[in-house]
Amino acid sequence: MSNKGARNLFIFGSLFFFVIFLAITFDTLGKLDKRAPEITKEVDEGKHVWHKYDCIGCHTIFGNGSYFAPDLTKMAINRPRSYLKRFLMDPKSVNANAAMPKFGISADEADRLIAFLEWTSKVDTNGWPPKPILAVAAGVSGPELSAGQKIYRSQGCSGCHMINGIGGTTGPELTHVGSRRDRNWLHEHFEDPSKVVANSAMPSFKHLGDQALNDLTDYMLTLR
């Protein structure tokens, strides 16, 4: 290759990839608002509080930031609002071991910041952060099992199927089944698997009854 050829390859190749990047960016920007709840005035004000105190100087959010303090993407799910508010205003008053200093965050600012964190906790992050494998297996992660989860366990579904790394590999993995299948498909499939998947080796679960299959379908749809 001549020098000129190499130069042209560099210039036009780079432009080519940048144009593709722009096109995908355009598509992405059109989809972002649908993957997150509406941004209210309070959420926006909370984001301003987030920037004012340079929270990202210690914490991460969506996994990006400073790795010095816990990730806050889903923090609002796991902690009661009243606790978070008191903690933000004076961390050491509710947790003597807290590393976070008292910044002088006001009650108003704390409310808005929590509204902002409630918003981030509802953004569709493609399943991040993943639920810890061992904590899920031990049943200590998150709230009480839903009706669908109980059926999933009592029927031994994990003998064949895997969710978040736990379970068998005989049947298809279900970690993201909720984003692949809709309600009707799932329900029909539980009633008679071979009707929707030719040669399916899975038995019918029609005998569990409509209510149970609805619960199980609800659970499947949460796996996104």
Added chain:
Amino acid sequence: MTIKYESQRIAQHFYTFAVLLFLVQVVVGIIAAVQFIKPDVFILNFNIIRSLHINALVVWLLVGFMGATYYVVSEESEAELWSLPMAHFQFWATVVTVTFVVLGYIWMGINPQANSPVMGINPLNEGREYIEAPRWADILIVVSVLLFLLNCVMTVLKTKKWTGIQGVLLGGLVFLALMYIPGMFYTKSMVKDQFWWWWVVHLWVEGAWEIIAGALLAFMLMKTIGAKREVLEKWMYIEVGLVLFTGILGTGHHYYWIGTPRYWLWIGGIFSSLEPIPLLLMVWDAFRTTREARNVANRAGLFYTVAHAIFNFVGAGLWGIIHTLPQVNKWTHGTQITTAHGHLAFYGAYVLLVISMIYVTLPAIRGVKEYNTSRAYQAFWWMTISMVFIVLTITGAGMVQTYMERMMGLDYEAVKTTYNLWFWILRAIFGVGFLIGVGIFVVDFFKLGKEPAAAMSAAPEKA
């Protein structure tokens, strides 16, 4: 070795400021390392220390690039700079702006309420990682960069010698300036905030900066061993081309988990896995050229140049690819694994690059043919061995964190304060080792070529 054009001396101003900021960066880095063990150990909290640590890094590398570029453009154009007074003005404007930004951070550290919005804008700190500098500083930085680019382009136009090296170098710098813009507006959505933020951060360090690195690598190989321009430039085009072919869509590896569509898992996974290829090509380029060399004009310069190529590949390439696939990244994202990659990548790709440029060009600026290189090697080994161990300890901490917090479900704080404590202690100790290396380098920077000839014994080169 002497400079051919008087205005090339301006590079020294930029280098001096860069080197001093480097020292600041490493001193606050050690404070930050100690705060991992004891959070309230210093008058300023971790967030301020950390902002200083990463901002000092970005600014000193940029300032180093600017100094190097003025040198290269004058050399390649075979002309004095278009306007030396403007270059001086641009230098001092940058110094003043950066000083006020730093004072602002410190003030905010002492009184957080000082950052309360004025007309909707935070006056001291934007609260966004790497681009914390407030809006007024953004604008001044843009003005400074525009003056800088104008000066360089007008210099080239004086003689119209568009060599490949300076074409690519200036192209990379224009791309760098353009990619600062996506970080300069406010978005209500945190998802969009991070989306555009990555345009700045990723397209800088894995795009524009690597282009600058490719161009400077070619320049340094040409200057240290007299390698042929024709061959160097051809490979440079291929390297920087591959950097952008893989790196632009490689941005996708930051769009896995921030609320962006799932197709980025495919795009980011595939293209970012290819990102190490151009970096490996640069290593091969450096070795191939060096092997053919008969006349090494500047041993320390060549040594740093080759080391830069190697650690660019190891830090940015290898330490990046280990956690770039979405299946892995799902568990490691946002852990100390990222910190480890960040440290080795910035050190190998850009810290060593600017130091290489200093060792390649400073002897000529100071007008010395030979100089005592022993401190240059000492500084290299202190810094590099310390950095490798810093990175290994943080990688260890990241593996423990990934396993215990992410996979087992232990609490973040429990893992940090208990199970990773030894890693933090070791990291701080190696940090001091790094500071010793930097100290030796800073002394060498100020003394190079200024000592009486008798002191220039032929010190044995350590391998």
